[in-house]
Amino acid sequence: MKAHDGIYLDGAWRPALSGEVIDVVDPVDEQVIARVPAAGAEDVDAAVRAARAALPGWAATAPAERAARLSALRDALAARKDEIAETVTAELGAPLAFSQAVHAAVPIAVAGSYADLAARHAFEEKVGNSTVFHEPVGVVAAITPWNYPLHQVVAKVAPALAAGCTVVLKPAEDTPLVAQLFTEAVHDAGVPAGVFNLVTGLGPVAGQALAEHPGVDLVSFTGSTAVGRTIAATAGAAVKKVALELGGKSANVILPSADLAKAVNVGVANVMSNSGQTCSAWTRMLVHRDQYDEAVELARTAAAKYGDRIGPLVNAKQQARVRGYIEKGVAEGARLVAGGAEPPRERGYFVSPTVFADVTPEMTIAQEEIFGPVLSVLRYEDEEDALRIANGTVYGLAGAVWAGDEAEAVAFARRMDTGQVDINGGRFNPLAPFGGYKQSGVGRELGAHGLAEYLQTKSLQF
Numbered sequence: 001m002k003a004h005d006g007i008y009l010d011g012a013w014r015p016a017l018s019g020e021v022i023d024v025v026d027p028v029d030e031q032v033i034a035r036v037p038a039a040g041a042e043d044v045d046a047a048v049r050a051a052r053a054a055l056p057g058w059a060a061t062a063p064a065e066r067a068a069r070l071s072a073l074r075d076a077l078a079a080r081k082d083e084i085a086e087t088v089t090a091e092l093g094a095p096l097a098f099s100q101a102v103h104a105a106v107p108i109a110v111a112g113s114y115a116d117l118a119a120r121h122a123f124e125e126k127v128g129n130s131t132v133f134h135e136p137v138g139v140v141a142a143i144t145p146w147n148y149p150l151h152q153v154v155a156k157v158a159p160a161l162a163a164g165c166t167v168v169l170k171p172a173e174d175t176p177l178v179a180q181l182f183t184e185a186v187h188d189a190g191v192p193a194g195v196f197n198l199v200t201g202l203g204p205v206a207g208q209a210l211a212e213h214p215g216v217d218l219v220s221f222t223g224s225t226a227v228g229r230t231i232a233a234t235a236g237a238a239v240k241k242v243a244l245e246l247g248g249k250s251a252n253v254i255l256p257s258a259d260l261a262k263a264v265n266v267g268v269a270n271v272m273s274n275s276g277q278t279c280s281a282w283t284r285m286l287v288h289r290d291q292y293d294e295a296v297e298l299a300r301t302a303a304a305k306y307g308d309r310i311g312p313l314v315n316a317k318q319q320a321r322v323r324g325y326i327e328k329g330v331a332e333g334a335r336l337v338a339g340g341a342e343p344p345r346e347r348g349y350f351v352s353p354t355v356f357a358d359v360t361p362e363m364t365i366a367q368e369e370i371f372g373p374v375l376s377v378l379r380y381e382d383e384e385d386a387l388r389i390a391n392g393t394v395y396g397l398a399g400a401v402w403a404g405d406e407a408e409a410v411a412f413a414r415r416m417d418t419g420q421v422d423i424n425g426g427r428f429n430p431l432a433p434f435g436g437y438k439q440s441g442v443g444r445e446l447g448a449h450g451l452a453e454y455l456q457t458k459s460l461q462f
Ligand code: NAD
Pocket: 143, 144, 145, 146, 147, 170, 171, 172, 173, 201, 202, 203, 204, 205, 206, 207, 208, 209, 211, 222, 223, 224, 225, 227, 228, 230, 231, 245, 246, 247, 248, 278, 279, 318, 321, 369, 370, 371
């Protein structure tokens, strides 16, 4: 695959001073498909300096000009949607149809939403005898994971640019190619030099140097809770702003009045899509004891249909991690009804679509984020029990409620400790705030709430 052998700094591709490289691997056949620079601390420093130097100019542009650049960015991404899908398929392993429908289409929509928001947002408001200005936070460090590699980049960079911030992006080491493609689109959109900078590199080297850099005002991170915790501690010590999108263990609550077959089928699809590598996936299905056996049978049949249709996991480490969780589920007494720890193919980082029944709330597979195609089906006695189980993890990112009557589902959803709930299969909304309660994170992404993360207020009194 085509790759740049430089980092993107101050408006141009330049060699990384580190001289190190990262091999990009296709998870379907385990072959190296490209090499990109692994930036070092000195490269990160140069990128932050470029972003700092560009900040006053970009922060002072009229919102209409920033909107125009974002609109051009949206168009540049849309013009290359097929290339985006092929690139994500090559480096993440997602089936091409899924890459087209989700990995390419969603970030294009989100980029468009920020072109609109930049044009419409009230960056100035009157409050009594004050005028309140909404000003950019400053230089943003964006550190992103590999599971929705372009979406997670756009969900940070587009609102940051809309707000008037400048950015240094450190994408995940597994998926740097779509980040390079995004960078080309930013360049083609006419975003001024230094406003956006890309450093590909390893987390503990380039990522850490970026998170710790004194020239950064806000660190926006999506990824594991372990790394998020370290980044928040470092940022806290420096009194730096931080936004965190971390893990999840979301509950799919099927109330007795629901359309059981629909709720189970959509629930299984939700977990299996992207091979389970979705932070908001409904990995715990909660079913009333009277419908439990029927639901397990429906889930087994639904999972069997996914057999060969899901892609591999991103790398060997993730495959080993997910297989370890499946073995742990069996060891702790859960009943395997589909899939299992044995890899279905000799080559590639595949894991079979897996369903566990007889899962109890305290089991490891019901508490920890697995990040693979693994569903746990839990039994509840009554609504209070369902609520206790649903709220009984350290996470609170997403969830679902199904009921015959929408008001009944809404009443239950209002009692869940979580940032998003889909009612009877409600669609993804790219303008709705996305983010976590409890240890699922700090802050919100997408829409106007996502834009607010990159703004700070200044009040003038008259
Ligand atoms: P990770 O947290 O290690 O990686 C995410 C990003 O952080 C990458 O860009 C990485 O290079 C960077 N990073 C790593 N160490 C860093 C450090 N010390 N300082 C600064 N940046 C650093 O995630 P992972 O190892 O790829 O995945 C492990 C688990 O994390 C998964 O199994 C899953 O449970 C979870 N995860 C969650 C999400 C999510 O969307 N919430 C995304 C990816 C992974």
